[in-house]
Amino acid sequence: MKTLSAKFLVLLLFIFLFGCGSSRNVTRTATDTTVDLSGRWNDTDSRLTAEKMIEGLLNSAWIDDFVSANKRKPVIIVGRIKNNTSEHIQTKIFSKDIERELINSGEVKFVASAEERGEVRQERAEQQDYASLESAKKLANETGADFMLKGFISTQNDYFDGEAVKFYQVDLELINLETNEKVWIDTKKIKKLVDQDEYSL
Numbered sequence: 001m002k003t004l005s006a007k008f009l010v011l012l013l014f015i016f017l018f019g020c021g022s023s024r025n026v027t028r029t030a031t032d033t034t035v036d037l038s039g040r041w042n043d044t045d046s047r048l049t050a051e052k053m054i055e056g057l058l059n060s061a062w063i064d065d066f067v068s069a070n071k072r073k074p075v076i077i078v079g080r081i082k083n084n085t086s087e088h089i090q091t092k093i094f095s096k097d098i099e100r101e102l103i104n105s106g107e108v109k110f111v112a113s114a115e116e117r118g119e120v121r122q123e124r125a126e127q128q129d130y131a132s133l134e135s136a137k138k139l140a141n142e143t144g145a146d147f148m149l150k151g152f153i154s155t156q157n158d159y160f161d162g163e164a165v166k167f168y169q170v171d172l173e174l175i176n177l178e179t180n181e182k183v184w185i186d187t188k189k190i191k192k193l194v195d196q197d198e199y200s201l
């Protein structure tokens with residue numbers, strides 16, 4: 001009788017452990033598909049904002065003025081994109097989306113960020129000792145940037161009775177590194193309505 005009871009308890013334990021677990025279904029989707037689960041800033045917001053704002057940047061008068069005066073393409077570096085929201089936003093993803101749009105446009109030249117330059121400079125310094133004289137890259141021969149693109153992401157939320165409005169504003173500005181003149185400024189706004197019981201901002 002004790003053996004039967006023990007087997008019954010083991011069976012109940014097995015059912016509890018393996019029968020009550022939640023199921024999960026994962027479906028692969030295209031990376032350019034819009035998937036908005038929480039209403040918060042996501043990869044689609046980053047990509048579309050970068051595309052729209054860089055299009056405006058490259059169609060502005062500053063670039064024609066620079067090419068006319070200097071007879072060459074301007075050199076740009078992306079500075080800090082500051083997250084002024086309460087959310088955890090990977091601003092590096094947004095920065096890379098911006099870099100991709102700038103480089104692929106063919107309208108400007110682009111130089112590495114401060115973080116990237118440190119690694120490249122270390123490699124170049126090591127080449128002076130370990131690479132052949134013919135293949136070692138010269139020191140102090142970097143291309144200096146003419147302009148820095150920087151900005152910030154801000155948000156303002158409103159919530160009432162299970163509905164929330166998520167409002168994002170992205171501000172970017174292009175600064176002449178020699179004169180500190182701001183030659184271009186633009187703003188992109190995103191508004192989302194989220195309808196969900198017990199929504200948490």
